[in-house]
Amino acid sequence: MDQAQTKLELFYTQLVTFVTVYGGRVLLAILTLIVGLWVIGWIIRLLSSTMTKRHVDRDVQPFLISLVNGLLRVLLLLSIASTLGVQTTSFVAIIGAAGLAVGLALQGSLANFAGGVLILIFKPFRVGDLVTAQGFTGNVEAIRIFDTTLVTLDNKTIILPNGPLSTSSIVNISTKGVIRVDQVYGVGSQNDIDATKASIIHVVDACPYALKDREHDVLIAKLNPNSRDYDVRVWTKSDTYWETYYYMLENIARQFAKDGIEAPKPKMFITNED
CATH class of the missing domain: 2.30.30.60 (SH3 type barrels.)
Incomplete structure (x- = not known):
């Protein structure tokens, strides 16, 4: 009976000592946890609201919010551990070493992750x-x-x-919504310049994808010994670039054949050496 009472008194003494020494720290740690979680929640809500107002892509918002939330919670846990008297230096060293190891092992993936975040943010x-x-x-x-x-x-x-x-x-190619289709057509120098331009302009005017409120260009780009190169620049919508490109190729060929615009004819120069 006396032995049991002695053990009870010893336990009571140890409990009082623990509460006296650590009670304040435990209460402060609990208070830090409660306040810290509230502050983290407030920061996350503020971050989410700010990203929404600034029209940050919805695909990247969850990643950024999760990343910030995780970092803040780690800092909160380290703060609580320090409040309880736990030496956090070793924890920081372990976390740093683990982060370095993971970073080296996954540096390619981390670079792709960072690149994806940049692309989603800056678009x-x-x-x-x-x-x-x-x-x-x-x-x-x-x-x-x-x-x-x-x-x-x-x-x-x-x-x-x-x-x-x-x-x-x-x-x-799609950013501006409007794009210019540039092509070069070579014809023989025996063809009349005005007739060649009229033939090309006829196709440009008939192109259903060419924008009517833009000025299209038909210009002589180069004079060769037996041919001329014409720059043809047609404005169209970005999503009809290739339709315009192939329409012009096919119909220029048809119109040249119809109007008698001939291709360059090779010339041979023969010199007599006596």
Whole structure:
């Protein structure tokens, strides 16, 4: 009986000592947790509202919010551990070493992730745009966080990693909504200049894709020994670029044949050496 009472008194003494020494820290840690979670929630709501007002792409918002939320929670846990008297230096070192190891192992994926975030934020192109990138030309089918998918004109699917894509040159054909189709036609120098221009202009005026409120150009670009090169510049909508391109090729050929505009004729120069 005396032994049990002694153990009870010892437990009571240890409990009082623990509450006296650590009670304040525990209460402060709990208070820090409650206030910290509220502050994190407020920051996340503010960040979400700001991104919505600034029209940040909805595809990238969840990634940024999750990233910021995770970092803030890690900082909160370190703060609570420090409040309880736990040495956080070793935790920071472990987290730093783990982060370095993961970063080295996944540096390609992280570069693609960062590139995807940049593309989604700054929008050098959108889904549906016709672009030329990394040596490929096609319509953007999807923009994901690690890669972008193009569908080429011959219906091939090209998957481009976002890391190199975000740091290389991109030609966005669809950005302005209007684009100029530039072509060069060579005809024989025996053809009348005005007749040749009239033949080309007739095709341009008849093109259903050519914009009527734009001035199209038919210019002599180069004079060759037996031919002339004509620059033909036709304005059209971005989404009808290729329709205009092939319409002009086919119908210029038809109109030249109809109007008797001949192709360059090769000439041979013979010299007599006595």
